[in-house]
Amino acid sequence: MMILHHGWRSSASRRVRLCLEEKGLSYQGHHVDMAKLEHHSPEYLKINPNGVIPTLIHDGRPLHESGTICEYLDESFPDPPLRPEAPYERALMRNWIRHIDGLIHNLIIFNWRHHLQKTAQQWSDEELAEMLKKVPSKERQESWLRVARKPYTEEERAAARAKLVTLLLDRMEEALKPSGWLVGKAYSIADISAVPFVKRIDEEIAPDEMSAQKHPRVADWWTTIQARPAFARANFGPFLES
Numbered sequence: 001m002m003i004l005h006h007g008w009r010s011s012a013s014r015r016v017r018l019c020l021e022e023k024g025l026s027y028q029g030h031h032v033d034m035a036k037l038e039h040h041s042p043e044y045l046k047i048n049p050n051g052v053i054p055t056l057i058h059d060g061r062p063l064h065e066s067g068t069i070c071e072y073l074d075e076s077f078p079d080p081p082l083r084p085e086a087p088y089e090r091a092l093m094r095n096w097i098r099h100i101d102g103l104i105h106n107l108i109i110f111n112w113r114h115h116l117q118k119t120a121q122q123w124s125d126e127e128l129a130e131m132l133k134k135v136p137s138k139e140r141q142e143s144w145l146r147v148a149r150k151p152y153t154e155e156e157r158a159a160a161r162a163k164l165v166t167l168l169l170d171r172m173e174e175a176l177k178p179s180g181w182l183v184g185k186a187y188s189i190a191d192i193s194a195v196p197f198v199k200r201i202d203e204e205i206a207p208d209e210m211s212a213q214k215h216p217r218v219a220d221w222w223t224t225i226q227a228r229p230a231f232a233r234a235n236f237g238p239f240l241e242s
């Protein structure tokens with residue numbers, strides 16, 4: 001029995017939902033409402049000490065970190081395989097996950113202003129101070145402070161957008177050259193790791209960069225990914241409210 005604590009719009013959660021769907025695994029979803037700070041409740045911190053989503057519970061045991069969860073799922077349920085066989089390619093796959101987690105995730109500073117800013121801006125200074133005490137990492141404390149009191153400026157967003165293009169799309173364009181997949185000759189967790197971020201770039205952050213003129217291989221890859229039945233089942237939905 002598997003339970004996934006997740007958010008519909010959370011990139012890390014989307015990654016795990018996609019992996020579960022690619023493997024055809026059934027699970028019970030439990031929605032965590034970040035606007036209500038459910039991920040900072042004492043009960044949730046027991047299953048995810050970092051106070052972030054997602055968390056997978058499998059056979060009663062909790063696991064955090066979306067990249068680790070995807071690898072764990074592939075090890076536990078090997079069919080269909082989502083990791084390359086060769087150790088070198090497997091290592092490259094891990095480097096993609098690491099690269100995206102370390103450098104790309106933080107650049108998605110565009111996200112919180114859509115759903116969390118309204119709530120966060122209404123907190124009094126006392127409420128904000130109380131809230132910040134509960135956030136386990138300094139970096140996330142800063143994100144909450146920014147969304148509540150000092151939203152990112154257009155200049156900061158432009159700088160993040162430019163980095164997303166060079167650090168994600170340009171690198172993907174190069175990596176996709178040999179086979180059309182990020183690593184080796186097949187779809188893998190490296191591709192799955194990138195999907196939620198490419199989705200955000202395509203729908204809002206820099207859709208013009210996804211054209212066949214600018215990043216032709218990424219554009220083809222993205223068309224192929226979106227046509228996969230698991231992509232529809234993972235239910236990314238629109239990020240922005242219409």
Ligand SMILES: N[C@@H](CCC(=O)N[C@@H](CS)C(=O)NCC(=O)O)C(=O)O
Pocket residue numbers: 009010011012013034039051052053054064065066067101135140
């Ligand atoms: N490296 C973690 C990142 C998880 C993460 O940052 N999740 C975001 C949503 S995508 C979150 O819970 N943010 C809430 C917060 O920082 O307070 C993973 O891949 O699981």
